[in-house]
Each structure stands twice: as C-alpha cells, then as structure tokens.
Amino acid sequence: MSTENTESRESAEQGATTVNTGLAHMLKGGVIMDVVTPDQAKIAEDAGAVAVMALERVPADIRATGGVARMSDPDLINGIIETVSIPVMAKVRIGHFVEAQVLEHLKVDYIDESEVLSPADYVHHIDKSTFKVPFVCGATNLGEALRRITEGASMIRSKGEAGTGDVSEAMKHIRTINAEIAQLASTAEDELYLAAKELQAPYELVKKVAKDGRLPVVLFVAGGVATPADAAMMMQMGADGVFVGSGIFKSGNPAARAEAIVKATTYYDDPSVIAEVSKGLGEAMVGLSVADVPAPHRLAERGW
Numbered sequence: 350m351s352t353e354n355t356e357s358r359e360s361a362e363q364g365a366t367t368v369n370t371g372l373a374h375m376l377k378g379g380v381i382m383d384v385v386t387p388d389q390a391k392i393a394e395d396a397g398a399v400a401v402m403a404l405e406r407v408p409a410d411i412r413a414t415g416g417v418a419r420m421s422d423p424d425l426i427n428g429i430i431e432t433v434s435i436p437v438m439a440k441v442r443i444g445h446f447v448e449a450q451v452l453e454h455l456k457v458d459y460i461d462e463s464e465v466l467s468p469a470d471y472v473h474h475i476d477k478s479t480f481k482v483p484f485v486c487g488a489t490n491l492g493e494a495l496r497r498i499t500e501g502a503s504m505i506r507s508k509g510e511a512g513t514g515d516v517s518e519a520m521k522h523i524r525t526i527n528a529e530i531a532q533l534a535s536t537a538e539d540e541l542y543l544a545a546k547e548l549q550a551p552y553e554l555v556k557k558v559a560k561d562g563r564l565p566v567v568l569f570v571a572g573g574v575a576t577p578a579d580a581a582m583m584m585q586m587g588a589d590g591v592f593v594g595s596g597i598f599k600s601g602n603p604a605a606r607a608e609a610i611v612k613a614t615t616y617y618d619d620p621s622v623i624a625e626v627s628k629g630l631g632e633a634m635v636g637l638s639v640a641d642v643p644a645p646h647r648l649a650e651r652g653w
C-alpha cells in the first residue's frame with residue numbers, strides 16, 4: 350500500500366473512531382430501553398428514551414425461560430427501526446462476529462456484544478475494530494472495560510445482574526470501576542507498567558486513564574435498574590446514563606415507569622423530582638435477589 354493510501358486509511362480510521370464515540374456522547378444523560386416489539390419501542394420513544402435496544406426477550410424472561418438466547422429475528426429489528434426515529438441498538442452473542450455482520454448489514458445504530466445472550470465463544474470477544482458500526486460492551490471492572498475498548502468498543506456499560514430488578518450488582522460494578530480508576534490516577538507513572546500488566550490491558554490506554562481520571566469512552570450502567578431512584582443513584586455514582594430492560598416492561602405500568610425513569614435520570618440530584626415521579630407507578634417488577642442467584646446462573650460472569 351502506498352504512503353498516501355496508508356495515511357488516508359489512518360485518517361479514515363481516526364474519523365471513524367470520532368464518529369463512533371460521538372454517537373455515545375450524544376446519548377449521555379439518557380436512558381436506553383430494552384424493547385421486544387415495535388409497540389414497546391414506541392412507548393420507549395414517547396417516554397423520552399434516547400435509544401432502544403431490540404431483543405427477543407427482556408433479560409428477566411431470558412432468565413425465566415432458559416435455553417440459548419441469540420440475536421433477534423431481523424424482521425423484528427427492521428420493524429423497530431421503521432417505528433422509531435431514535436437510535437436502535439441490538440444485541441449479539443459474545444464472540445459471534447457473524448451476528449454482528451448481520452446487524453451491521455441491517456444498519457442498526459449500535460451493536461451490544463452482550464452477556465445477556467448465550468456466549469458463542471468462551472475465549473474470544475469480537476474484534477470490533479473491523480466494523481464501521483459502533484459497539485457497546487459490558488464490564489464488571491476496569492480491566493474488563495479496557496480490554497473491550499482495546500478490541501474496539503466505543504461505549505462501556507457496567508453489567509449489573511440483568512433481569513433481577515436488584516440494583517446491588519450494578520452498584521458493585523460502578524463502584525469497582527470508579528475505585529480502580531481513582532487508584533490508577535494516584536499511581537506513580539513508573540508503576541503504571543505493573544498496573545497495565547495486572548489489568549491485562551495495554552500500557553498506553555492505562556496511562557491515558559490514569560492521566561484523565563476516566564475511561565476514554567462513555568460509561569453507562571446496566572442490569573437490575575428498576576425504579577426512578579435506582580436510575581438516579583447510578584447517575585449520582587457518576588454514570589453517563591442508564592440501560593433499563595426488565596424493570597420497565599415487566600412492571601405494572603411500563604409507559605408511566607419509563608417516563609418516570611427518564612425524568613429521574615435527568616434530575617438525578619433533585620430528590621423532590623424523584624419523589625414526585627415515583628408516586629403511583631403501580632407494581633414494580635417482582636424481581637429476584639442477586640444473593641439467591643447461584644454463580645453459574647449469573648449473567649455478569651460471562652465475558653472475561
């Protein structure tokens with residue numbers, strides 16, 4: 350390849366990186382909602398969601414019915430794309446690069462390489478740098494987040510324990526990521542080589558996080574967020590936004606709860622707003638305490 354071609358490819362790649370992370374920045378401060386039908390997508394859009402995540406079953410139903418959970422039917426994804434004007438994300442199994450090729454072909458706005466679906470590869474994640482469409486990936490700690498970013502993820506979401514309605518794992522993961530970043534920021538420069546080795550992440554990326562005191566991409570929180578107060582708490586913990594799935598569409602009044610969670614995410618530091626929007630929402634999802642979920646059934650354990 351000529352020098353000129355190499356340069357233009359590099360510049361195109363840099364451009365793609367900017368665009369890829371740019372969409373995630375536009376979603377900041379918002380709620381991304383799991384939806385399984387075009388009607389649900391419309392409810393989410395009307396409630397003020399900044400994007401929807403198309404999938405076949407919300408995590409609570411994946412957990413309840415078991416079996417192998419895969420990428421959704423393209424007809425469902427197309428139906429949702431045609432119904433709403435906000436960005437549409439969709440999930441692929443960890444390591445399933447052909448499902449990702451299909452979603453890119455369908456022109457989804459974002460791909461979630463998600464532990465909520467059954468992994469297709471227990472060793473490798475997708476090489477996301479080979480795609481034009483941006484990816485979001487889950488992480489339970491800083492090392493995991495940095496490995497996903499190295500593979501090309503443009504956005505990270507902490508995993509929580511999806512489908513439980515129990516926010517405690519989401520809290521654990523955002524606290525862990527925050528604490529590990531704070532520790533890096535106070536690490537002497539000549540000790541960052543060891544930190545990189547321990548985090549199993551590239552030195553240059555570790556150095557950047559230490560210098561900036563934050564991830565180089567947007568960080569949302571997911572998994573177990575079920576009430577307006579849950580969402581506001583994640584925002585007060587420093588999240589750039591929240592994903593909510595089962596908490597809305599497994600509740601008694603999805604439209605009202607969706608709107609309330611959006612408002613609480615926006616006014617996350619105003620208890621008077623959170624109190625107001627929490628009134629009269631009807632039944633919250635029944636939920637499942639994470640302490641009662643045995644380790645082999647924990648979705649957050651998937652991914653490495």
Ligand SMILES: O=C(CO)[C@H](O)[C@H](O)COP(=O)(O)O
Nearest residue numbers: 511512571572573593594595
């Ligand atoms: O995997 C996801 C993020 O991509 C889900 O949207 C999220 O984890 C939903 O979890 P829950 O159903 O507990 O809200």
